[in-house]
Amino acid sequence: MIELKHIKKGFGDRVVLNDVNAVMETGKCNLIIGASGSGKTVLMKCMVGLLQPDDGEICYNGNEFLNMQADDKKEIRKQIGMLFQGSALFDSLTVEENIMFPLNMFTKDTTTQKLKRVNEVLDRVNLKDANKKFPAELSGGMKKRVGIARAIVLNPKFLFCDEPNSGLDPQTSLVIDKLIKEITMEYNITTIVNTHDMNSVMEIGDHIIYMYQGYKEWEGTNKEIIFSKNELLNKFIFASDFLQDAKDMRMLEQSGKIDNNRDMDKLISNE
Numbered sequence: 001m002i003e004l005k006h007i008k009k010g011f012g013d014r015v016v017l018n019d020v021n022a023v024m025e026t027g028k029c030n031l032i033i034g035a036s037g038s039g040k041t042v043l044m045k046c047m048v049g050l051l052q053p054d055d056g057e058i059c060y061n062g063n064e065f066l067n068m069q070a071d072d073k074k075e076i077r078k079q080i081g082m083l084f085q086g087s088a089l090f091d092s093l094t095v096e097e098n099i100m101f102p103l104n105m106f107t108k109d110t111t112t113q114k115l116k117r118v119n120e121v122l123d124r125v126n127l128k129d130a131n132k133k134f135p136a137e138l139s140g141g142m143k144k145r146v147g148i149a150r151a152i153v154l155n156p157k158f159l160f161c162d163e164p165n166s167g168l169d170p171q172t173s174l175v176i177d178k179l180i181k182e183i184t185m186e187y188n189i190t191t192i193v194n195t196h197d198m199n200s201v202m203e204i205g206d207h208i209i210y211m212y213q214g215y216k217e218w219e220g221t222n223k224e225i226i227f228s229k230n231e232l233l234n235k236f237i238f239a240s241d242f243l244q245d246a247k248d249m250r251m252l253e254q255s256g257k258i259d260n261n262r263d264m265d266k267l268i269s270n271e
């Protein structure tokens, strides 16, 4: 579990995060959603220690992270896996070498032990036998899977994914989303995903935080989002008039005020 308490961050005069309070729950996919520039990446960078907030506390399983001694911070960092936007693989290294990189940095395992672990995680992301390929030889979805394999190779307790679906088609995105969710549940990880992708929100959004101009504007589950009356959230999620109409219909249908088939026909024929 990660607790964010009164997190503030600005650059110059510009306030980017304003008193953000949230709890990232264990064994769940915690999604951070919001328009471009709303502060999602800055919030994630604060959580992993790549940026220092101006104010507030970040607690990893109850332990305050920002003011920890360097050694304790290093211990927490070892428990963090990160899937960067664009995968951030080393182009000159093979898949195997990319995934082995964190093992070389943080463990004293023998080459045989490391190779065994690399093969385990490659198998987990359905990329058996891709060991000797270079990133340039992989599709976008395969690169993301290698990125996930590298992020989980040290058995992280906390997994951060910044826009895991950017640049992927909807079906490949779904495969990546499901993989992230399965891994989260299987290893009971606290997973945080920044996303723009509404399919992801509906598919894996156990816990969703909606950011608006640096504020946490709304929080809930994927089921609650359909019925939310928060105007800013609705404008963001149901951006087109068509989707807004579909949502209104769904709410009326749930309240028993409309006949679904008849009124859906109306919506489709745009009456």
Ligand SMILES: Nc1ncnc2c1ncn2[C@@H]1O[C@H](COP(=O)(O)OP(=O)(O)OP(=O)(O)O)[C@@H](O)[C@H]1O
Binding pocket: 011, 016, 034, 035, 036, 037, 038, 039, 040, 041, 042, 043, 196
């Ligand atoms: N290092 C920095 N220096 C100055 N301003 C920054 C810095 N990093 C981010 N910002 C600003 O902070 C704001 C939030 O940026 P952030 O990257 O968190 O947005 P985001 O919600 O992740 O957007 P996107 O969906 O486009 O990735 C933006 O206005 C950005 O310009």
Ligand SMILES: [Mg+2]
Binding pocket: 040, 041, 042, 194
């Ligand atoms: Mg971002």
